[in-house]
Amino acid sequence: MGKRIRVAFVVLLALGLPTLGPSCKRADSAAGSGGAGAAAAPASGGFGLGEEESGPPPAISDGHWTFDPGHVFVLFKARHFGAGYVYGMFKETTGSVTLDSADPSKNRVEMIIQAGSLETFNGRRDEHLRGPDFLNAVQFPTLSVRSSSLAREPDGTWTAAGELTIRGTSKTVTLRARPLAEVDDPMGKRRAAFETSFVIPRLEYGVSFMPEAFGHDVFVLVAVEATKD
Amino acid sequence: MAALSFYQWLVLDTIAVPVAVLAVGAFLTRLAPERFRAALAAGTLAAGSMAAHAGIVGWPRLPPTDTLGWLIVLVPAAAVLAAPFDLWPARLRGWGVPVLAAAVLAGGMWLLLRPLGATVGGGGLAWRIGAATLAGLLPLVGLQSLAARGGSAAVLAGLAVSSAGAALVLASDRSFLLGQLLGGHAAAFGAGAFAALLLPSFRVGRAAVVVGVVAYAGALAYGTFYAPLPGLAAALLALAPLAPLASWRVRRPWPAAALAALAALVPTAASWWVIREDQLRRAAAAGGLGE
Numbered sequence: 067m068g069k070r071i072r073v074a075f076v077v078l079l080a081l082g083l084p085t086l087g088p089s090c091k092r093a094d095s096a097a098g099s100g101g102a103g104a105a106a107a108p109a110s111g112g113f114g115l116g117e118e119e120s121g122p123p124p125a126i127s128d129g130h131w132t133f134d135p136g137h138v139f140v141l142f143k144a145r146h147f148g149a150g151y152v153y154g155m156f157k158e159t160t161g162s163v164t165l166d167s168a169d170p171s172k173n174r175v176e177m178i179i180q181a182g183s184l185e186t187f188n189g190r191r192d193e194h195l196r197g198p199d200f201l202n203a204v205q206f207p208t209l210s211v212r213s214s215s216l217a218r219e220p221d222g223t224w225t226a227a228g229e230l231t232i233r234g235t236s237k238t239v240t241l242r243a244r245p246l247a248e249v250d251d252p253m254g255k256r257r258a259a260f261e262t263s264f265v266i267p268r269l270e271y272g273v274s275f276m277p278e279a280f281g282h283d284v285f286v287l288v289a290v291e292a293t294k295d
Numbered sequence: 296m297a298a299l300s301f302y303q304w305l306v307l308d309t310i311a312v313p314v315a316v317l318a319v320g321a322f323l324t325r326l327a328p329e330r331f332r333a334a335l336a337a338g339t340l341a342a343g344s345m346a347a348h349a350g351i352v353g354w355p356r357l358p359p360t361d362t363l364g365w366l367i368v369l370v371p372a373a374a375v376l377a378a379p380f381d382l383w384p385a386r387l388r389g390w391g392v393p394v395l396a397a398a399v400l401a402g403g404m405w406l407l408l409r410p411l412g413a414t415v416g417g418g419g420l421a422w423r424i425g426a427a428t429l430a431g432l433l434p435l436v437g438l439q440s441l442a443a444r445g446g447s448a449a450v451l452a453g454l455a456v457s458s459a460g461a462a463l464v465l466a467s468d469r470s471f472l473l474g475q476l477l478g479g480h481a482a483a484f485g486a487g488a489f490a491a492l493l494l495p496s497f498r499v500g501r502a503a504v505v506v507g508v509v510a511y512a513g514a515l516a517y518g519t520f521y522a523p524l525p526g527l528a529a530a531l532l533a534l535a536p537l538a539p540l541a542s543w544r545v546r547r548p549w550p551a552a553a554l555a556a557l558a559a560l561v562p563t564a565a566s567w568w569v570i571r572e573d574q575l576r577r578a579a580a581a582g583g584l585g586e
Contacts, residue, residue: 189577198363198521199472205362205410205521234360272361274353275472278301 123222123245126165126258130295133161133177134257137291140179144268145281154186154195156209163216163260163292173216175226175243177288179209199275206233211241224260232271239264256294263287308350309475313343313483321490321497333381333500336447340487340503341374344510347479352472362407362521366476366513369403373509380439380501396435396505401428403509407516423520431512434536438504441540447491447499448548449555453539454507455484456556460563461515461532464570469522477514492548511536525573531566535559 140156161177181203184195196203213228224243229236243262251257266284269277299307320339324332348367355364376399380387387395404427412420438450458481466474484507490497499507512533519529539555 193469194471198470198517202361202363202521204414204523207414276301278304 124247125218125222126245126248126260127256127294128165128167129256131163131165131258131292132295133159134291134293135160137259139287139289141287141289142284144284147279148281152186152191154184154192156180156183157185158183161211161290161292165216165218170217171215173213173218175211175213175216175224175228177211181207181209200273202233209233211239213241230266230271232266232268233273235271237270251293257291258294259289259291261287261289305475309347309478310482312350313347313479314486316346317343317483317486317490321487321494324496325494327496330382332496333498334378334502336487336497336499337374337377337381337502337506339497340483340499340506340510341371343483343486344370344480344506347483348476351475351479362410362517363472363476365406366510366517369406369513370506370510373399373403374502374506377502377505380505381503384501392439392501393432393436396439396501397428397432399505400431400435400509400512403513404428404431404516407513408520411520427512427516427519430530430533431508431516433534434512435504435508437537437540438508439501441543442499442501442504444543445498445546446539446542446551446555447497447503448488448552449539449542449545450499450504451484451488451491451507452552453542453555453559454511454536455481455488456559457532457535457538457563458484458511458514460535460560460566461511461518464528464532464563464566465518465522465524468570468574469524470518473514473518473522477511477518480510480514488552492552508536525569528566528569528573531562531569535562535566538562 135158138159138161140159141153142155143151143153146152156179158180159177161175163176164172164174166172181201182196184192184201184203186192186195195201198205201209208231210231211226211228212231213226215228216224216226219225222245224245226241226243228239228241230239231237241262241264243260246259246261248256248258264286266286267282268274268284269282317339320335320342324335324339327335345367348370352363352367355361355367357368359365359368377396380392380395401424404424408420408424408427411423415423438453442450458477462474462477462481464474465471465477487497487499487503491499515529515532518524519533523529524532536559538558538561541558542551542554545551545554
């Protein structure tokens with residue numbers, strides 16, 4: 067082998083070796099703060115879409131509450147190129163809440179989001195986000211929240227502890243939700259509403275595409291109306 | 296060290312690392328005893344592919360939960376399972392060769408595609424695994440024959456062009472990540488082709504062909520069924536590695552490699568045209584191309 071080839075090998079090695087294991091390095095130095103190690107956590111300030119609710123949250127009565135599919139909004143935003151945010155939503159979400167004052171251990175919340183229903187109002191971007199680079203909706207058709215407990219706090223908010231599953235990866239999270247109201251709707255059903263917002267550190271769930279370009283934190287707002295069974 | 300830009304990472308992960316690994320592995324074949332050289336070449340190709348994968352996608356948790364994570368497991372597994380082809384060639388002759396190759400391919404495709412069963416059912420899954428296995432088996436048998444005739448450089452040049460073409464097609468439209476991954480494979484195969492031309496000790500045998508085809512067919516199957524690619528583009532890309540057989544009668548390595556690369560360019564260019572047409576059709580339906 068000629069000397070020039072040997073030199074080329076050494077140069078290639080010098081180029082290549084410092085980059086072994088780059089995913090760790092990139093995770094540390096990325097666009098959008100990481101919150102490394104943190105699971106979903108309460109977000110401060112929500113989405114700033116309007117006035118925050120004031121006063122103590124109302125108490126929601128015991129029973130099994132089923133999400134009204136037409137009045138469930140799962141909105142999200144994520145940083146794009148370190149500049150602005152891309153906003154989007156999931157259009158198909160089902161779920162339920164069970165409340166039992168007599169036996170709080172029976173309190174539960176479950177939410178199933180269809181990954182294929184993602185919508186950011188741009189067809190190509192939607193295909194990309196649903197595809198294998200991000201959610202891989204074919205292999206992982208749903209995102210889910212399943213609580214193992216749901217506590218009603220003294221200030222009227224709810225604290226749910228459970229598992230958030232995204233792209234087949236489940237992590238323990240604690241979510242705080244705020245009940246908004248419980249009313250009789252015009253159809254004669256008992257209807258309640260609540261909201262929660264939290265942050266998903268996407269790299270921890272294997273959604274690791276382009277950590278240099280897209281924010282590591284996805285801010286999520288979930289607004290739900292549910293009817294009593 | 297200053298933080299690298301996106302483009303610097305892109306070049307390092309997709310080109311520099313797999314090429315460097317290939318270069319080191321190819322150099323090591325000079326030191327190995329004659330009977331181990333072909334198996335070492337297969338291991339080198341697998342290492343180059345794994346290095347690209349680890350840099351681009353990251354190491355998966357084991358066992359992988361994501362189909363993409365299985366690819367990085369599949370490639371070294373193929374190197375190990377196919378090593379007997381080169382280590383004990385006298386014991387694997389005749390039908391034993393395609394049968395073992397088909398078993399390796401089918402097992403790999405099953406690992407990659409089994410999550411599809413939840414949406415398409417058992418029958419649909421079996422059909423897809425069968426189609427992906429057959430699409431990989433045809434180039435595998437053909438390239439193994441070409442490699443056995445001493446066409447190492449032609450085999451790797453054809454795989455490099457096929458992978459680069461598939462990378463461009465996928466990155467331009469369906470999955471940048473997968474495109475980058477196939478780009479890493481293309482860099483490894485391309486470096487292997489040059490190594491085969493420059494180093495007499497580096498020659499690919501049947502095991503290296505299994506590694507190359509599993510890496511290529513696995514990434515393509517993932518793109519086909521999860522991205523997904525249009526059927527015609529996927530079929531053209533699946534058959535592209537067969538194109539180097541055009542160099543069958545050419546004995547001199549450089550012309551054979553050049554002819555193999557050119558022949559592989561034809562189906563990948565055709566797949567590019569199919570994708571472009573599909574893009575335009577979808578853009579017309581959606582009202583714009585921009586993201």
